[in-house]
Each structure stands twice: as C-alpha cells, then as structure tokens.
Amino acid sequence: MASETKEPGAIRIKHVSKIYDPQGVHVEAMRDCSFDIAAGEMAIIVGPSGCGKTTLLNAIAGFDDITAGEIFLDGELISSPTYQIKPNVDRMVVFQNGALFPWKTVIENIAYGPMVQGRLTKAAARDKAREMLEWVCLNGMEEKYPEELSSGVQRRVEILRALINEPRVVMLDEPFRGLDAVSKTVMHEFLMQLFCNRNRTMFFITHDLDEAIFLGHKVVIMTTRPAQVKKIVPIDLPWPREHRIMNSKRYLELKGEILEAVHEEAKKAFQAGERELA
Amino acid sequence: MKTPRGKLLKKVFSARTLRGLSSIVLFVVLWQLVVYLKVPYLQNLPYPEDVASHGLAAAVSTGYWIDWGLSLSRIFIGFIAAQLLGIPLGLAIGISRVFRGFTFPVFEILRPIPPIAWIPLAILFWPTRELSIYFLVFIGAFFIIVINVIQGVSNISVNLKWAAFSLGAKPNDIFWRILLPGSLPSIITGMTVGMGVTWNVLIAAEMIAAQGGLGRTTWEAYTNHNIPYIVVGMVSIGIAGYLCSTLLRWLGEKAMPWKRKF
Amino acid sequence: MSTSRKTGLLNPQIMRALIGIGVFLALWYLLTAVLQLPRFKLLPNPLSVIAEWISFEPVSGRSIFTKAFYLDMGFSIARTLIAFSLATFLGVLLGLIMGWNRIFYDFSFPIVEILRPMPPLSWIPLAVLILPGVELAVVYVTFIAAFFATVLNTLLGVFSIDKNYFLAASCLGSKPKHIFINIVVPGALPFIFTGLQIAMGVSWMSLVAGEIISGQQGLGYAIYEGYSLFQFDQVVCYMFTLGILGYISSAGIRALGRRLMAWESRRRGA
Numbered sequence: 184m185a186s187e188t189k190e191p192g193a194i195r196i197k198h199v200s201k202i203y204d205p206q207g208v209h210v211e212a213m214r215d216c217s218f219d220i221a222a223g224e225m226a227i228i229v230g231p232s233g234c235g236k237t238t239l240l241n242a243i244a245g246f247d248d249i250t251a252g253e254i255f256l257d258g259e260l261i262s263s264p265t266y267q268i269k270p271n272v273d274r275m276v277v278f279q280n281g282a283l284f285p286w287k288t289v290i291e292n293i294a295y296g297p298m299v300q301g302r303l304t305k306a307a308a309r310d311k312a313r314e315m316l317e318w319v320c321l322n323g324m325e326e327k328y329p330e331e332l333s334s335g336v337q338r339r340v341e342i343l344r345a346l347i348n349e350p351r352v353v354m355l356d357e358p359f360r361g362l363d364a365v366s367k368t369v370m371h372e373f374l375m376q377l378f379c380n381r382n383r384t385m386f387f388i389t390h391d392l393d394e395a396i397f398l399g400h401k402v403v404i405m406t407t408r409p410a411q412v413k414k415i416v417p418i419d420l421p422w423p424r425e426h427r428i429m430n431s432k433r434y435l436e437l438k439g440e441i442l443e444a445v446h447e448e449a450k451k452a453f454q455a456g457e458r459e460l461a
Numbered sequence: 462m463k464t465p466r467g468k469l470l471k472k473v474f475s476a477r478t479l480r481g482l483s484s485i486v487l488f489v490v491l492w493q494l495v496v497y498l499k500v501p502y503l504q505n506l507p508y509p510e511d512v513a514s515h516g517l518a519a520a521v522s523t524g525y526w527i528d529w530g531l532s533l534s535r536i537f538i539g540f541i542a543a544q545l546l547g548i549p550l551g552l553a554i555g556i557s558r559v560f561r562g563f564t565f566p567v568f569e570i571l572r573p574i575p576p577i578a579w580i581p582l583a584i585l586f587w588p589t590r591e592l593s594i595y596f597l598v599f600i601g602a603f604f605i606i607v608i609n610v611i612q613g614v615s616n617i618s619v620n621l622k623w624a625a626f627s628l629g630a631k632p633n634d635i636f637w638r639i640l641l642p643g644s645l646p647s648i649i650t651g652m653t654v655g656m657g658v659t660w661n662v663l664i665a666a667e668m669i670a671a672q673g674g675l676g677r678t679t680w681e682a683y684t685n686h687n688i689p690y691i692v693v694g695m696v697s698i699g700i701a702g703y704l705c706s707t708l709l710r711w712l713g714e715k716a717m718p719w720k721r722k723f
Numbered sequence: 724m725s726t727s728r729k730t731g732l733l734n735p736q737i738m739r740a741l742i743g744i745g746v747f748l749a750l751w752y753l754l755t756a757v758l759q760l761p762r763f764k765l766l767p768n769p770l771s772v773i774a775e776w777i778s779f780e781p782v783s784g785r786s787i788f789t790k791a792f793y794l795d796m797g798f799s800i801a802r803t804l805i806a807f808s809l810a811t812f813l814g815v816l817l818g819l820i821m822g823w824n825r826i827f828y829d830f831s832f833p834i835v836e837i838l839r840p841m842p843p844l845s846w847i848p849l850a851v852l853i854l855p856g857v858e859l860a861v862v863y864v865t866f867i868a869a870f871f872a873t874v875l876n877t878l879l880g881v882f883s884i885d886k887n888y889f890l891a892a893s894c895l896g897s898k899p900k901h902i903f904i905n906i907v908v909p910g911a912l913p914f915i916f917t918g919l920q921i922a923m924g925v926s927w928m929s930l931v932a933g934e935i936i937s938g939q940q941g942l943g944y945a946i947y948e949g950y951s952l953f954q955f956d957q958v959v960c961y962m963f964t965l966g967i968l969g970y971i972s973s974a975g976i977r978a979l980g981r982r983l984m985a986w987e988s989r990r991r992g993a
Contacts, residue, residue, distance in 0.1 A: 246890055270893040282891040286909035286986045295905070296895035328986040348895065480829035488834050505853045562739030567747045573969035575928035578943065578962045580935065581950030585765050654921070661842040661868075661925070665932035668847065669947075676845065683848030691848045699841035706840070 191384040192257045192273065192351030194220040194243065199252035199262075200409075201238050211409040212238045215252070218403055218412055220352075222257075223382045227395040229445060230405030230413075231452035236388045237279070238410070240354050243386065245270040256351065272300060275345035279356040283329040283341050289316070290325040292340060296348045315343050319373060335366040339373055346381060354386040359394065368426055371397055379423050392445065396437050397424060404444045407452035414444045507689040515689040516696070524678075525697075531674040532663060532701060535591075539598025540659055547603045548648060551610025556640065568607065576601040576662045584670055594666045601662035602655035606648070613647025614640060642717075649713035656709055660702040675701060767955040775956035783949055783957035791945075796964065798941040799930060803972070806862045807926050810869035814922070815915055818877025823907050835874060843868035843929045851937050861933035861941075868929035869922035876918025880911030913987060916980035920973055927969045942968075 201213040212235035220226040228236050241247040243254055243261065245268045254262040261268040270276075283292050293312035297303040303311065316322050319339060329337050338358055345353055359370050371394065378385070378398075389395055395402045396418055404414045418437060420428055428434055495503045519525040554561045554568075579600050583593035617640065625639050667676030679694030748769050754760055756768035778786045785792045821828045821835075846867055850860040888910060892902050934943030942961050949957040981988055 244890070244894065270890065272894070272896040274894070276890065276894050278887045278891060280885075280887065282885070282887040284888060284891075284905065284909070286912070286984070287905075299898070299901040299905075300896040328989050330986065331989055344895070477829050480826065481833040484830040485833050485837070488837075502853055502855060559739065562736055563743035563746075565743075566740040567743050570744070570963075570966065572966075573973070574962050574966040575924075575931045575969065577928050577932045577935065578946055578965050581946055581955075581958050582766065582962070585950070585955065586762050588762065657842075658925070658928070661844050661928065661932075664842050664844045665936070668844070668932075668936055679845060679848055683852065686852075688849075688852060691852070695841050695845045695849065698845045699837075702842060703840040 190351065191223040191382055193222040194352060194384065194386070195255040195258075196220075196239070197253045197255070199239070199242065199249050199254060201235065201242070201247075202250045213249075214409040214411050216405075216410060216412050217252075218415060220384055220386065221400075222384055225378060225385045225387065225398055225400045227399035227402045228386065228388045228405060229390065229392065229395050229402060229441070230410060231407045231445075231449050232390065234405050234408045234448075234452065235410030236405055237356055240276065240356055240386065240388060243352070244274050244276050244354060272296060272348045273351040275348055275350035275353050277338075277341050277345050277353065277355040277358050279358075279360065281329075281334070281337055281341060283337055283344065285329050288326050288328055289321075289332070289340050292329065293344045293347055296344065300348070311347060312343075315347055316340075319343065319376070333366075335362055335370060338362070338370060342374070342377065346377065346383070349381075350383065352384045352386060354388075356388045357390065358387075360390070367391075367394065371426075374398060375423055392438060392441055393429065396420075396434060396441065397426070397429065402441055404441065404448070407448045407455060413448060416441055416444075505688065507692060511689040512692045512696075515687075516693045519690070519693055519697075528673055528675050528678050529697070529701065531671075532667070532676065532698075533705075535594050535598055535667075535671075535674065536656075536659055536663055536705065539595045539663075540602050540656065542595070543599045543602035543606055543655065543659075544652065547606035547651075548610055551607040552614060552640065552644070554607070555611045555614025555644070556636075568604075572604045572608070576658065577665050580666060580669055590670055590672065594663070594671055597662050597666045598659050601659040602652075605655040605658060606651040609647045609651025609654070610644055613644030613651075616647065617643035645717055649709070649716065653706060653709050653713075656705050657702070660698065660705070664698060765955075767959050772956045772959045776960045781957070783952070783954040785945060785949075785957050785960070792964075795940060795942050795945045795961075796968070799934065799943065799965075800968065802858075802862050802865060802934075802941065803926055803930050806865035806930070807869050807923065810866050810873055810922060810926070811919060814870045814873025814918070815877050818874045818915075818918075819881060819903075819907055819911060821874070822878045822881025822911065823903060835871070839871045839875065843871075843925065844932045847933060847936050857937045857939060861930065861938050864933040865926050865930045868925040872922040872925055873915070873918045876914045876921065877911055880914025880918075881907055883914060884910035912980075912984055916976065916984070919976050919980075923973050923976055924969065927965065927972070931965065 196219070197217050199213060199216045200211075203210040203212055216239065218226075228239070230236050238247070242249045243256075245261070248264065248267045249262055250264055252263070253260060256274070260266060261274075284295070287295065290309055290312050293315065294303075294305070294308035297308040297311065298305055302308075313322070313325060316324060321336065321339060321343075324332065324336065324340070329340065332340070342353075342355075342358070359367050362370060375398070387395075387398065399418050401418060402416045403412060404416065405411065406413045416437065420431070420433060420437075489509050492506065492509055496506050496508055498504075550564075554565055576597060579597055580593075583596045583600075584590065587593040587596055621639055621643065622635060625635055630638065663674075664676035664679075667674040668680040671677045675694055675698050679691055679698070682688075682690035682694055751769050754763040755766045756770070775781050775783065776786055777788070779788050781789060785795065817831070821831055843864055846864050847860065850863045851857060854860045854863060884906065888906050889902065892906050897905065930941070931943035931946070934941040935947045938944040942965055946958050946961045946965075949955065949961065
C-alpha cells in the first residue's frame with residue numbers, strides 16, 4: 184500500500200551498466216556508472232543526446248532493467264540484474280514529451296494519483312489539487328483539457344501532478360525542452376519555488392547548461408555512448424538563486440568548466456554519429 | 462525472476478509464434494469437435510477434412526480457376542475505373558472551393574446509398590450482366606476514394622504550399638509536386654478501404670446476378686446443398702481479397718518511399 | 724439576426740449547393756424523360772419517383788403515406804440496430820482486451836486475421852444453412868460486417884496510445900483496472916469511433932444484400948421485389964430512403980463521439 188512518504192530519498196548508483204540486445208543488435212547504453220544523490224539534492228544530468236541518460240532514469244523508475252550493477256533508494260535495493268522494482272508513487276517521472284492524460288481535465292490529471300492510490304477520496308484529492316494550482320497561480324485552469332493550454336502551463340501541471348503524491352524522488356527528463364527562452368526562465372523560477380517549499384530529491388536530465396547550473400546542487404556530466412560518468416561538478420552557488428546570478432564570476436567559472444567537459448563529449452558524439460551514418 | 466534480456470526476447474518471440482500456431486490448431490480442433498458432438502445448429506457445419514478434400518479437388522479443376530479469373534477481372538475493371546474517375550474528381554473538389562460548392566452536395570446525397578442497393582438499377586440500365594457488375598464494383602470503390610482524396614488534399618499543410626511558392630514553384634508544380642504526393646497517403650488508404658468494400662459488393666452482385674465467379678459458385682454450392690464447397694468458396698474469396706489488399710499495400714510502399722517505416 | 728439569415732440564404736455556398744442539386748435533377752430528368760436516350764429511358768425519372776414517394780395511392784403500395792413503407796423501414800432498422808449494437812459491444816470488448824493483454828492477443832489475432840478477409844456477404848449461404856430461420860442469418864451477416872471493423876479499429880486504437888501514458892499511470896500508482904478504465908478506454912476512443920463509423924456503413928450494405936438474397940421483409944427485400952415487379956420508381960425511392968437512414972445513423976455516431984470526446988474538439992487552435 185502506498186504510504187505517505189514525506190521524506191526525500193537518497194539514491195546510490197553503483198557500477199551500473201546496460202546493454203540493449205534486441206534481436207542480436209548489441210548496443211551498450213551505459214558502462215559502469217557510479218554516483219550518489221543525497222536526500223533533498225537537485226542533481227542535474229547532462230550529456231550528449233542519445234547517450235543513455237534516459238536509460239538510467241528508466242532503471243530508477245522501474246520501467247526497465249539493468250545488465251550490471253545496483254541501484255539503491257535509501258539503502259534499499261531497487262534495481263539489479265536480478266531484481267527490478269515496479270514503478271510506484273515514491274519515484275515520480277515527468278516525461279520528455281509530456282504525459283498529461285489528454286482526456287482528463289487539469290484537475291482530474293492532478294487528482295488522479297491520490298485517488299487511484301486510495302490515499303484520498305475524490306473530493307479531497309480535487310481540493311488538494313485546487314490548492315496546489317492556486318499556490319502556483321494556475322487557478323482558473325481546473326476544467327481545461329491539457330491540449331487547450333500552452334506547453335509551459337502543461338509542463339507546470341505535469342510537475343504538480345507528480346508532486347501531489349509526495350514522492351521521495353522526482354525525475355524530470357528534459358522537461359523544458361522546446362520551450363522558448365522566456366518561458367524557460369519562468370519555469371526555472373517555478374521549479375526553484377517548488378523546490379524551496381517542498382524539498383524533494385530531484386534527478387533532472389537536460390541539455391541546457393545554464394539550466395543545469397542555475398538549478399543544480401551538482402551537475403553530473405556523462406560521456407557519449409556508452410554513458411559513463413565523466414565528471415561531477417558541485418555547484419557552490421548560494422540558494423535560493425535568482426537569474427541575476429548568471430552574471431556572477433563564480434557562475435561563469437563553473438560554466439566554463441562544464442562547457443569544456445561537455446564540448447569534448449559532444450565532439451566525440453558528433454564524430455561517432457558521422458561514422459554511424461557513413 | 463528476470464533472465465538476461467537477449468534470452469528473454471528469444472523466449473517471448475518463440476512463445477508468441479507458438480501461441481499463434483496453437484490457437485489455429487485449437488480452432489480447427491474445436492470446429493471438428495463441434496461437428497462431431499452435434500452441437501445444436503453448428504452440427505450442420507462440414508468437417509474440416511471434408512472442406513480440405515473439396516478444396517484440393519477444386520484446386521486441380523480448371524473451372525475453379527476460371528472463377529478466380531472472372532472475379533479478379535471484375536474487381537480490377539471496376540476498381541481501376543473508380544480510381545481513374547474518382548482521384549481526379551476528388552482532387553478537383555479538394556482544390557477548388559467553387560467546384561466543391563456545386564458538386565459536393567450531390568455527391569453527399571448519393572454517397573450514403575449502400576452500393577448493393579444499386580443492383581436493380583444497374584441490371585436495368587446496363588445492357589449486359591457483366592457490365593452491371595463492373596458498375597457495382599465501381600460504385601463500391603468510387604465514393605470511398607473520392608472522400609479520401611478530398612480529405613488528403615485538405616490535410617496538406619498550407620506551409621508546404623507557401624514554402625513551394627517561395628521557392629519559385631508555379632501552380633502547375635504545386636499540383637504535381639505538392640498536392641498529388643501530399644494526398645498520396647490518403648489515396649492509398651482510400652484504395653485499401655475501397656478494395657475491402659469492393660469484394661463485398663462483388664460477392665453480393667455475383668450471388669444475385671452473375672454467371673461464374675467465386676461468389677456465384679459459392680451460391681450454387683448453397684443451392685446444391687454442397688456445404689463443404691460453400692466453405693471452400695468462402696475461403697477462396699477470403700484469400701483473393703487478402704491478395705488484393707496485400708498488392709495494394711505493396712504498391713503503397715513503392716509509391717511512398719518516405720513512409721516506409723511500417 | 725435577420726441580416727444574418729439573409730446572408731445565410733444568399734451565401735454562395737448554399738447557392739452553389741442548390742444549383743448543383745438542381746442541375747443534377749434536371750440532367751436526370753432530361754436524360755430519362757425528355758431525350759429518352761437508349762438505355763436511360765429504362766430508368767425512372769425524378770418526377771415520377773417523387774410522385775410515387777408522396778402518393779396516397781402508390782402503384783407499388785409503398786409511399787410515405789402507407790403502412791408498408793414504415794414496416795419495411797422498421798424491419799431494416801431493427802435488424803441493423805440489433806446487429807450493430809451487438810457488434811459494437813462484442814467488438815469493442817474484444818478489441819480492448821486484445822490490445823491490452825499480450826497473451827490474449829497472441830492467441831486471438833491469428834484467428835481474427837483468418838476470418839477477417841472473408842467479405843461479410845460471403846457468409847450468407849452458410850449463415851442461411853446453419854442458423855435457424857432466415858431472420859437470424861440476415862442479422863448475423865449484418866453483425867459480422869460491423870464486428871470485424873470494430874475489433875480491428877479498437878485494437879489499432881489501443882496500440883495508438885502513447886506508451887508514456889501507461890508509464891505515467893503506473894508511476895502514479897494505478898492498478899491494472901485503473902489503467903484499463905483511465906488509459907486504455909479513453910485512449911482508444913477516437914479509433915473506436917472511426918471503426919463504428921465504418922462499421923455502420925458496412926452494416927447497412929450487408930443488411931441490404933442479406934435482405935435481397937434471403938430476407939422476407941425490409942428495405943433491401945422491397946427494392947428487389949420492386950425490381951422484379953417493374954416498379955422502378957419505388958426502387959429509387961427506397962435507395963434514397965436507405966441513403967437517408969445511413970446518413971442519419973452515421974451522423975448520430977459522430978455526434979455521440981463528439982460528446983464523449985470533448986478533449987478532441989477543445990484542442991488548442993482546433
């Protein structure tokens with residue numbers, strides 16, 4: 184039974200590898216990845232596209248298995264080659280292309296989780312959903328269908344749908360991809376506000392280095408496929424952050440450091456891509 | 462609980478084929494059993510082996526293959542005529558709003574009439590039975606292809622048209638390079654759906670009015686109370702229809718290399 | 724209000740539609756009644772068709788003022804309704820379960836694929852022989868036609884659902900029954916309605932054939948009887964009657980679909 188899990192969880196990833204082998208096509212997506220995410224930490228994962236970041240997310244969420252290594256959540260094994268935990272409310276995913284149910288209104292979407300878990304009655308779940316919408320100034324959107332909303336609002340609603348379940352970990356897979364620069368800054372502040380108010384462990388995948396440094400406690404840089412941990416950069420900027428911080432000297436230093444590491448990998452990925460096409 | 466993925470996939474794959482095969486075997490066994498146990502009504506079904514032996518006998522007789530030829534030629538003549546008339550008409554209605562205004566209402570009045578309801582008028586109007594069957598097959602495919610072409614044209618993104626214009630295309634080019642290929646997927650869909658309806662119409666038309674053809678021999682088997690042969694006829698019609706649809710799918714893939722994914 | 728109605732009537736769309744229909748009727752009349760071209764003179768002309776349709780004492784005994792007309796209609800509607808409802812119920816159910824459960828799919832799909840290519844009407848002889856009574860045979864043929872179209876489209880509908888909705892639902896703590904009700908059913912709904920639309924068309928067609936070949940009453944039977952009694956006006960009346968019924972039934976399905984799928988019509992920019 185899904186119990187109320189108020190405390191954020193700590194993730195430990197130990198020597199995780201993943202090899203896809205559908206009908207003999209051998210693809211090594213991840214090789215010997217190890218890093219920790221502390222409880223309540225905002226960890227940002229960056230790396231070239233298609234490098235296997237989502238593979239790691241799928242393993243933690245319980246969507247897919249791994250071929251070597253172990254993953255722990257609060258010391259409890261959740262994934263290994265012989266064990267795969269089922270997806271559940273303590274590990275919530277916000278999907279890359281958005282997965283709000285288009286046939287449910289905004290409020291039905293948000294209230295869905297607590298309702299099907301049997302944690303809240305329909306009325307209570309709707310009340311709580313309304314409260315959350317008000318809290319992020321999205322009231323008035325309750326009875327709209329997702330496809331009537333701008334993609335920025337859709338993303339915010341989806342994040343609320345995840346948070347209403349009080350998960351131990353929230354995993355976001357490039358949630359703000361495709362948004363324009365202006366909406367992105369709004370989304371960053373939105374996430375910052377959520378994060379400060381309800382401290383959750385976050386596993387955040389992105390391509391956007393500014394987003395990574397602005398939001399993260401630490402940035403985990405992955406290599407091109409097979410994904411390995413190239414570098415972990417702690418972001419020692421003070422919390423809570425405002426956009427002004429992007430002009431600070433420390434910010435630019437960090438950006439330079441990360442940019443260099445990422446650029447090296449991007450070049451390798453590009454060359455590998457050229458080879459694959461040739 | 463989980464075996465390594467490669468092994469698992471192989472296992473799932475073979476399990477799937479196995480399930481498919483066993484379900485077919487089960488189906489035949491059940492059929493046999495139902496007849497053997499004289500289940501009410503279903504006991505009138507022929508035994509599977511009777512059907513098989515009748516089917517084999519048919520396959521070596523020339524009359525059976527003449528029926529195939531007759532039915533297929535009827536389908537092709539009516540179907541191709543429907544495409545030749547229907548595709549240009551659909552394009553015209555889709556492109557020109559004025560033309561659409563004049564013709565579409567008439568089209569919409571005639572379209573809901575079930576093709577088979579045309580049988581009496583078709584027999585009356587056309588001098589030979591054969592011609593009236595071509596006409597019925599034509600009706601079966603015509604309305605569907607027109608509707609699909611119209612939808613295809615209206616689904617083409619306006620951006621494509623503007624992009625082509627800004628690249629210096631003339632209206633002529635727009636037609637041949639944007640509108641025609643752009644509506645091709647809908648044309649193929651229309652053809653596939655139309656092919657299904659067409660076989661249905663052909664069978665009814667042959668049963669009612671034709672000489673020879675798969676539908677007719679099935680009907681004659683009925684009047685002679687030759688039940689195994691009825692099933693042989695049904696299966697043959699099924700195979701013939703399936704072959705026609707497969708041919709269309711293949712043509713569709715040839716014509717639309719950019720859609721080859723599925 | 725009155726100006727809008729005026730522009731409504733003078734609307735070029737409507738004018739063109741009226742002209743188009745007028746030209747069609749005039750051409751029909753010209754070919755069959757005035758010029759009496761070789762084959763065309765066998766066909767009834769529009770005026771005699773309408774005269775027959777609204778006559779108090781129709782030659783065929785079937786006009787909008789006779790009981791026979793409504794009896795024929797009643798039989799056809801009842802048959803279609805029974806067959807179609809049954810096909811919808813069973814077809815949607817089977818399609819949903821097939822799409823949802825891999826093992827069930829593996830077992831049932833080959834059989835569906837073997838039976839599906841047989842045109843519904845090729846079932847007529849067998850149905851008449853096997854089933855008790857011609858009535859059941861006609862309903863069965865109508866049913867089979869709608870059934871496979873519904874199953875296949877429902878199945879496609881389930882397969883069309885974005886995999887992420889299933890993952891999201893499982894993250895949110897759904898049990899299988901929640902996923903079935905909240906994801907599978909609404910996700911497949913657009914395809915189901917496309918399927919029902921097609922099924923309705925095929926149903927009417929198969930019904931007519933079934934009635935012609937084996938029925939005793941109904942519009943299809945009456946059309947063929949009219950033909951053999953040389954009452955061609957009535958044949959054309961009934962063709963249009965079938966057309967109208969077919970149109971009404973598919974419009975009904977469309978309207979129901981729009982009601983059930985509010986999210987589709989309220990899409991942004993749509």
